Structures are given as C-alpha cells and as structure tokens.
Amino acid sequence: MIRNRNYVSTDSHRKELQDQGFRLFDLLANEGDIHQYFADCIPSHWHLELEVFILLQGSVLIQIGDNSYYVEAGEGCFINTGVLHSFTAIVPSPCIYHSFVFDSGIVGGTPGSVFDTMYVRPLLNAGPDFLKFGREAEDKSFFQQFEIAFNACAEEKPGYEFEVREAISKILLYTKEKHQTMPSRRVPTIQESRLKQMLEWIDENLRNVMTVKEIADTANICTRECQRIFSRYLHYSPMAYIQRRRLFKAAEQLSTTDAPITDIAFDCGFSSPSYFTKQFKDLVGATPKEYRTAIQENRL
Template identity: 25%
Template sequence: MQKNGFIIDQNLKEMTEHRTDTLAVACYETTIAQNVHGHIPLHWHDELQVVSVLQGTALFHINDQKVVIPKGDGIFINSGTMHMAEDHSENENCIYLCLNMSPHVLLPSDLYVKYVHPYVTATNLPFLYIEGAVSWGEQILGAIGLIRKELVEQAPYYEVNVASALLNMWKLLITNGYSLEHDPSEMNRNKRMKDMLQWIHLNYSDPIKLEDIARTGQLSRSETCRYFKQMLRTTPMQYVMDYRIQISIELLQLSERNITEIAYDVGFNSTSYYINQFRKTMNVTPLQFRRKVIQKKILKKRSSD
C-alpha cells in the first residue's frame, strides 16, 4: 500500500483511519515527493508512529527540532506530537515504511496504565531516534517489515502475529528510551501552539493580523513570535502565508476555479501578489503549476490505457 496524501482537520490532526477490520494498526509505504504538497505537511495524530527509511534520506521536523534520518535508520513519534517530513535534499526521492498504531492496541487496560500511558503522556518523549546499526533498533525496524507483510497477506492468525510483534517492539522502545518527565508547562505550551494553528486554519481566508493569533494563544505578540520561531522555525505571518499557498495548491489540483478566484478564496486580496508569493514558494506560477498537474494526469492515463 502506497500512501501519497492524507486529510488533516483544522487543528492539524490527521483524519486518516489507521486500522484493519480487527486491529487499530496500519502500515504503508510513503514516497515523500509524491505527496500532493511535495512533502508531508505539518500534522499530528493520536496514534503512535514508527518509521523505517528504505531509500534516500528524510528530514523530519518534530516540534522545534530537525531530525535527519538516512536509509537504514528510523524514528518513533509519540502520540499528539506535531511533525512534518520532507526529502533531505533535492531529488532525494526518499521512501519509508510507516507503522501507525493506537496506543490502546499494545496492552490490556490493566497493563496499559503502567507500561503505555506514562510514555504516551511524557513531555520529554516527542520522538526517539532508532539506529538500525544497534541491536534493539535493528529489531524494531525489522519488525515493521514483518508487520506490513502480515497485514498485507492476512494469513490465519495474522492478528496474533501482529499483536506479538507490536508488544515486542514496544518493550524494545520503552527499555531504550528516556527517564520520563511530565512537565505541565510544556503541555500548556503545546496546547497554545495547537490552538493558534487551529485558529489560522479556520480563518486563513480572512484578513489576519499578528494580534489575532496572539490573542488566540493568550500571549503577547513577542511571545507568539517566539513560540512560532522555536517550534516551527518560522514567523506567525509567514506561516499564514505558507498555509494559504498550501491550500491554493490543493485547489489548483482539485478544482476548476480560476487563479483570481483561488487567490481570493485563500485570503489574498491581490491576484498579482498571490502569483508572486506562489512563485517564491514553488518556483513556478500557479498557472504553470496547474498545467504541469494536468500534463501528469494525461501521461498517467495514457500509460494505464
């Protein structure tokens, strides 16, 4: 199964249902550059995620950190952690296996409280780098491939095999992780950030000022700028600009609205300004981008006929 896109709600939460008929688990292969945005956009989900890089090198942005993951290594991303991914360099064509699982699928409730919940809620464990060269890392990354095989083939008792592999993987993760911390201030910081991003995503088509974003996060303007700089490596208003461009990319591909209509739909009050900003981001104009998309669809249709 190749995954090239997913749905994100106004709060940046991924809405994809990660499960089979009987297990709250999904495993798929992702080629970063084939995503509709050319990268995996910023998002979060309730599921735990374990990634194994199969080809090229991935660059993950996780909260306020950048993590480079070459072929043969991987990463664990905790529940509720904001993250995005892109190719580490141009023409990298990075491919990775991604395993998503509900925290509750790992252990029964009486053991979940002791061996899962403390790790899911730890404020100092947004991610854990997995080195394929060390024994425990090699076992975890190998297990992802085995789980994917079980989910695809669905031979008799495959659910038992998957559950067993997940349990062993989880034990390896928690016994090679960190001393856990639960910092209320860090939890509050993450909530403020999500609240501000949600507000932007709900109001991107309207005029937005820095004061509006700061008010949503109950912060001063300078504190708001510091939050965005630390966690997203950008400014609040640049994030608004980038988000509007992202939405316009989807509209250019999925709708027949003209360039001016799209510009105003996503919050620009000038078509020429939208075109200039789009070109700065994508290195082509919106019209050139749309033509490329149409051409790709034609070529794909011809190759499948």
C-alpha cells in the first residue's frame, strides 16, 4: 500500500514516529507533493530506518545536517540512518515525490549474516549521510529498481515482499558501490548533539514561554553559541524556530484531530487564538479553520 500524508509525527527528540503496523514488513512506500505539507516543507526529523527518495516533478531543497542539496525532477537520493533532514519545495509548481523508509533488516536479515556483515553494516557505519542520484547513465539502475519496488508495493500481489526486498537490496548494493570512491560517513559533531538536546527541550515546553538563555542552558552553552547552532543547522534563530515549530504542531493537530481551534492555539503555546490565527495565516495564506476545511476536503 502506498501512503500519502501531509505531516510528519515526531517525538521530543525529533525522531519520526512510524504508523502502527510497521513491524511485520518494515517498509513504508510514500507518495505525495511537498506542497501538501504545512508551509511547503517536511520539517527537520530523523529516523533509524534508511530512506530512498526520488522526485518526479518540481524542485526540492534537502537539508542534511548543515549541508544543503538541490534535487530536480528525475533525480533521487539515499539518506542514511539517524540523519537529521528536511525537504522544502522551492518552486510553486507541484513537487511530486516517491520514497521508501525501511528497516535495514529487510536486506541484512539476521544480524551477523553475510548480507548484514558484508553489505548492510558497512553502509550504515561508514556509508554516506546523503548520496544523490542523477540522470547519468550509471545511475539508471537505481531508478529502475526503485520503480520495480514501488509498483510491487502499489499492486501488493501475493509474495510482493520478495520482489520489493530484491529491488531494495540492489539499490543498497548500488549505493555502497557508488560510495566507495567517496569519503567515509561523517561523524556527528558536538554541535549536532547539542542541537538535538535543545530541540528535545523545546518540544517538551512548547506550551510555555521560553527564552534563548533557557534553551542554551539545556545544552550547557552560552546564548551566542545557541544562536550560532540554530543558524548553522536550521537557518532560523531559536525564537523563529519555536514559532515555526508551534505552527507545524498546530497544523498537525488541525489535520488529525477535531479539537477546537482555541484549544489547539493554547496547547501549542500561543498567547491568544487571535494571535495564533494571524501567525498561521501569515505563513500559509489561510486561517486555521480554512486550512482544516481544505485538509478534510483533500484540497491540500
């Protein structure tokens, strides 16, 4: 089954929360338009699963840690486990994508097996954080195998899991081979660890008034260093990030619950429903009520 949604649920560590039923065959096939997401952006998140992504239409900016990559229609990428990443549409036209998010055990099998030891584990430990696939002839196999796996997930014929596993295995093998001429996987910096600490604290305190000093104190750094880290990795000041995080959380609640808009406003840390409505409309061009109606009618 192909999944289409307009939000990413995360815990306080910004780790993505997967849907129920993810464990029997640990792979999710996704399709959609980046514009379906609030503010035309899939916000920064990470997951233990691997991800492969292709863009069918449009142009997207992918943020990986403190690096930015542009992906155009007809291009794709691999994202390794545990990597903080986001997707932002950079053109007004549709930005249609397909992706797989999957547990490496689909390919590696039992820990210690030849598949795990020789192929999967080296990719997880020393492979790239991000690897782009383009229109070059040598990348043709990546897109062919992706299409085979995606079509199998769409049809779900008996035994389709075998076909998907074979295609995903070939994608990972090709990724490993392409990466052999490139530097080994980058070691996360102390700043990235501190950022995750601060993001966790922010998510746990969204309902409360926060200061930059309080945020910095959670990572035992000064306010200036806190501001530098947010600017480097998220391209927002701490307070601007908090505002966007509150709006993203509110958009998710508008999409997935019937809670009154006033309750959502206070739950997400806004001082008044009117202020929430103004900030929401300034960002997306629609009031919270109009946004919820559009989501319910599948117009966004």
